[in-house]
Amino acid sequence: MRRPESWLLNWLDDRTGFRVIRRHLLDEPLPAGTGWWFTLGSVLLFSLGVQVVTGIALALYYAPTPDHAWDSVRYVMTEVRGGGFLRGLHHWGASVIVVAALAHLVRVVFFGSYKKPRELNWIVGLVLLHVILAFGLTGYLLPWDQRAYWATVVTINISKLSPLVGGFVAELLRGGPDIGALTLTRWYTVHVLVLPPVLAVLVLVHLYLMRRQGISGPAKKKPGPSEMFFPTQAARDLVMAVLVGALLAALAWKGAPALEPPADPTSSNYIPRPEWYFLGLFQLLKYFPGRLEVIGALVVPGLVMTFLALLPWIDRARSREWRVRRAVLGLFTAGLAAVATLTTLGAMDRPPAGDGVWSVRELAGVSLIETDTRCTRCHSPDGVAAPVEAGRIGRSMDWLRAHVADPEVIAPGIREAPTTNQNDTAAIQSALARMRSTTPPPVDAPTAHVLTLVNRSCLGCHVIDGSGGHDGPELSHAGSKLDAATIERRVINPLDVKPDAQMPAFAGKLSPEDIRAIASWLATRK
Amino acid sequence: MSVRLENRRSALAKIVTTGMGLITAGLAGLVGLVAAPRAKGPDRRWRRAISIFDLPASAPMTVVLAERHADGWYETRKESVVFIDREGSGYRALSSTCAHLGCRVRWRDSTSQFVCPCHGGTYDREGNVVSGPPPRGLDRLAVRVNPDTSEIEVEL
Numbered sequence: 204m205r206r207p208e209s210w211l212l213n214w215l216d217d218r219t220g221f222r223v224i225r226r227h228l229l230d231e232p233l234p235a236g237t238g239w240w241f242t243l244g245s246v247l248l249f250s251l252g253v254q255v256v257t258g259i260a261l262a263l264y265y266a267p268t269p270d271h272a273w274d275s276v277r278y279v280m281t282e283v284r285g286g287g288f289l290r291g292l293h294h295w296g297a298s299v300i301v302v303a304a305l306a307h308l309v310r311v312v313f314f315g316s317y318k319k320p321r322e323l324n325w326i327v328g329l330v331l332l333h334v335i336l337a338f339g340l341t342g343y344l345l346p347w348d349q350r351a352y353w354a355t356v357v358t359i360n361i362s363k364l365s366p367l368v369g370g371f372v373a374e375l376l377r378g379g380p381d382i383g384a385l386t387l388t389r390w391y392t393v394h395v396l397v398l399p400p401v402l403a404v405l406v407l408v409h410l411y412l413m414r415r416q417g418i419s420g421p422a423k424k425k426p427g428p429s430e431m432f433f434p435t436q437a438a439r440d441l442v443m444a445v446l447v448g449a450l451l452a453a454l455a456w457k458g459a460p461a462l463e464p465p466a467d468p469t470s471s472n473y474i475p476r477p478e479w480y481f482l483g484l485f486q487l488l489k490y491f492p493g494r495l496e497v498i499g500a501l502v503v504p505g506l507v508m509t510f511l512a513l514l515p516w517i518d519r520a521r522s523r524e525w526r527v528r529r530a531v532l533g534l535f536t537a538g539l540a541a542v543a544t545l546t547t548l549g550a551m552d553r554p555p556a557g558d559g560v561w562s563v564r565e566l567a568g569v570s571l572i573e574t575d576t577r578c579t580r581c582h583s584p585d586g587v588a589a590p591v592e593a594g595r596i597g598r599s600m601d602w603l604r605a606h607v608a609d610p611e612v613i614a615p616g617i618r619e620a621p622t623t624n625q626n627d628t629a630a631i632q633s634a635l636a637r638m639r640s641t642t643p644p645p646v647d648a649p650t651a652h653v654l655t656l657v658n659r660s661c662l663g664c665h666v667i668d669g670s671g672g673h674d675g676p677e678l679s680h681a682g683s684k685l686d687a688a689t690i691e692r693r694v695i696n697p698l699d700v701k702p703d704a705q706m707p708a709f710a711g712k713l714s715p716e717d718i719r720a721i722a723s724w725l726a727t728r729k
Numbered sequence: 730m731s732v733r734l735e736n737r738r739s740a741l742a743k744i745v746t747t748g749m750g751l752i753t754a755g756l757a758g759l760v761g762l763v764a765a766p767r768a769k770g771p772d773r774r775w776r777r778a779i780s781i782f783d784l785p786a787s788a789p790m791t792v793v794l795a796e797r798h799a800d801g802w803y804e805t806r807k808e809s810v811v812f813i814d815r816e817g818s819g820y821r822a823l824s825s826t827c828a829h830l831g832c833r834v835r836w837r838d839s840t841s842q843f844v845c846p847c848h849g850g851t852y853d854r855e856g857n858v859v860s861g862p863p864p865r866g867l868d869r870l871a872v873r874v875n876p877d878t879s880e881i882e883v884e885l
Contacts, residue, residue: 269803353832357847360830374766381807383800385766468833469793469808474846475832488830489848493864496829552849601795601806 233436234420235427240314241418243307245440246447250300251402253451254338257293258395265345267391269384272347273465274597280462281595291455297339299451301480304332312514312535315523316419322515324412329512331405334398336480341394343478344387349640352466353475355382355390361488364497382468422523464639465597482549483542507538561643562668567658568634569643570651571627578631593638600636607631630658633670653724656717660709667728675706682726691722775882778813778822781874784881789814789823789836789854794885811870811883812836812843814854822883823856824868834867843867 216222233241264283266275279286308328311317317325344355359382363373378385430436467473477485484504491499510517518531525532561569572578572591581588589595596603608628637643646654662671665678681690689700695718697704709718778792789812798807810825810833823843827834832847842859843852850861857866871884 269800269805353847356832357830375764378766379801381798381800383805384803385801388801389764469810470833473833485848489862492862493858496862496864499862599806601808 229431229433229437231414231418231432232429233418233432234424234429236421236425237418237430237436238421239439239443240310241420241436242439242443243303243310244413246443247300247303247307248406249440249444250296250303250447250451251406253292253448254296254300255399257289257296260289261293262395265391267345267387269347269387269466272345272387273462276346276348277462277595277597280459287458288455291457291459292451294459295451295454297342298479299447300335301339303447304335308332308511309539313525313532314419314422315518315528317515318419318518318521318523319515321412321416321419324409324416325515326512327405327409327412329508331402331409334402334405338394338398338402339478339480341390341398344390345394346462347387347466348463349466349470349473350463350475352382352468353473354477354481355386357475357477361500364500366497419523422525461594465599467600469600479546479550483545486545486549486552510538560668561637562633562670563654564630564658564662564668564670565634565637566643566646566651567627567654568630568632569638570646570655571631572634572638574651575627575655591635591638593642594640596635596639600639603635604632607635624659626659626663627655629662629670630655649720650724653720656713656721657724660713660721664706678725678728680728682728685726687719687722687726690725691719694718694722773884775873775884777875777878778811778881778883781820781879781881784813784815784820786815788838788841791825791836792883794883809885811885812867813872813881813883816855820872820874820881821855822870822872822881824870826868827863828858828865828867829861829863 261279264275264279264286266272276290279290281287283289311325311328340358344351359373359376362376363369365372376386376389378389464470464473476482484500487499487503488496489499491497514531518528520527522528572582578591580586582591584590598606634643657667661667661678664672664675666673667678669679671678685693693700693704693706694713695710695715696708697706698708713721776794776796778794779790784790792811792813793808794811795806795808798805800807812823812825814821814823825833825835825843827845827847827850829845829848829850832845834843834845834850834852836842837844840851841854843854843856845851845861845863848862850863851859852863852867853859855866856869873882873884874880875882
């Protein structure tokens with residue numbers, strides 16, 4: 204008796220003819236010696252598939268607006284089950300695709316596979332490389348963090364350099380007078396609606412042409428019968444897919460790079476750097492000052508791409524063997540070395556991001572946020588607002604400044620507005636600015652208490668660690684001149700120590716214990 | 730008969746091709762019309778920056794100017810950063826946007842220069858290029874002092 208599933212398959216085959224299609228797809232004759240080098244295209248196809256699936260999953264949660272994009276990505280990272288892993292796969296997947304595409308390109312050049320009759324497929328491949336880079340560029344903006352914002356500023360300004368159409372292209376990319384909501388929706392649309400069908404069509408054309416002309420095979424023809432794609436070469440493809448998949452999973456398990464602070468066009472302490480595969484271009488731009496910048500930004504990359512596109516017509520010898528193509532391969536290798544060198548130099552160029560030490564004012568602010576009832580009344584695990592946590596502050600600095608200076612603005616009438624002290628407000632604002640990107644160092648409770656006292660009572664007139672008022676002398680190194688006892692006497696009543704002192708007496712304003720604590724702390728500032 | 734049929738076929742073929750071409754062109758035109766940017770920014774106007782009494786002598790003052798800003802459907806506050814400094818008996822305002830590729834430059838006290846964090850361009854206190862890739866100096870903004878309030882105003 205016939206098995207029911209073969210009956211079903213026959214029924215389907217009668218109506219669809221799928222067996223012919225399957226045979227056509229799998230029974231591709233390959234030249235003898237086709238081996239592991241010819242799996243790179245399949246690796247690309249596999250990685251593109253991963254990007255499609257992870258991209259769809261990410262789109263379930265992503266909101267492409269400036270006020271929600273960053274929060275929605277943070278939500279994916281912290282709240283969605285497996286969200287960090289998912290974003291890791293998508294992030295590292297992009298890098299894996301760029302590496303696989305370059306490896307594929309290098310393989311094609313070294314095997315001379317672009318030669319007649321495969322010139323057109325070589326060009327389609329180069330266009331695909333640009334589509335892949337366009338995916339990388341448009342996807343980069345979507346998290347709407349500092350890295351995303353500033354990379355896009357530079358990209359759009361580079362596009363302005365194009366002759367004649369530069370200004371129009373830049374406007375088209377921005378969608379409005381500034382980089383903002385209209386830019387984000389535009390890039391999102393291109394990333395998820397325009398590029399995927401373009402990629403799909405080009406991949407199909409690439410595969411169709413590959414099948415029409417057949418796999419090129421080893422550079423030097425090997426004797427022996429041709430072999431079918433299925434199952435031997437398909438097994439090699441599978442092994443490579445598993446290896447690349449495992450690498451990708453390992454990278455994603457380590458996690459996607461942390462989300463940086465939300466995009467802030469006014470930020471002047473952020474040091475923008477592009478994704479690694481654009482570092483070579485980034486470095487190149489530094490060598491062309493002034494009016495020459497168009498050379499680094501467009502002319503050199505344009506010439507490189509033109510050279511690559513014309514390779515089948517430059518390298519015209521019929522043989523694909525290395526020994527007759529030394530000049531072309533030498534030039535190509537030199538180009539690869541130049542790109543690698545530029546990328547390495549670009550990666551090494553990391554200007555110092557300012558000192559990592561938190562100032563007194565910032566630490567005092569952190570202490571107030573964590574302990575002061577004016578903050579914790581609402582910002583607590585059971586409160587009406589979420590606890591304030593480093594790296595999870597999505598509001599703009601402008602909003603935060605207004606909120607801290609006058610909480611009533613945010614929730615009018617709902618609760619009694621807390622009384623604010625100017626120095627406390629300044630401390631909380633500077634702490635919030637810092638906590639957007641970094642976690643504050645741990646400070647023990649007594650020190651935290653002293654720091655809030657110093658911030659409130661001293662920084663109005665004295666500078667410590669670069670912040671404070673200018674009416675009195677700087678106290679950053681007070682301990683190198685005065686001991687604790689002298690400082691304590693000065694704080695209690697300055698006239699006791701110095702008859703012409705302008706400073707007010709703090710006896711009665713602060714408790715004797717607090718004054719002693721401040722004096723002891725200042726004495727440690729050598 | 731067959732010649733007439735052939736003529737009819739080729740005329741129909743032309744009509745179909747032209748029709749489909751027109752439909753495609755119409756759709757492309759519509760998408761182009763919608764996608765074309767309307768990049769006209771708000772007009773320049775004078776904005777209050779800082780009181781002349783608050784301006785330090787030692788270094789340029791970094792001032793953030795904020796205003797309500799329509800970003801498509803999204804209403805936000807646009808913040809612009811400018812550097813205000815003394816110049817002779819008057820004042821000078823410099824844009825903080827690097828003339829190279831638009832990154833935000835900052836003032837560095839140790840070298841008394843503006844430095845761009847992206848590609849390393851540097852400018853002196855007057856905004857002239859000292860080194861690096863910028864093709865020109867930092868943009869100078871029109872500046873005036875309001876005699877009633879003693880505030881420096883910048884045209885932006």
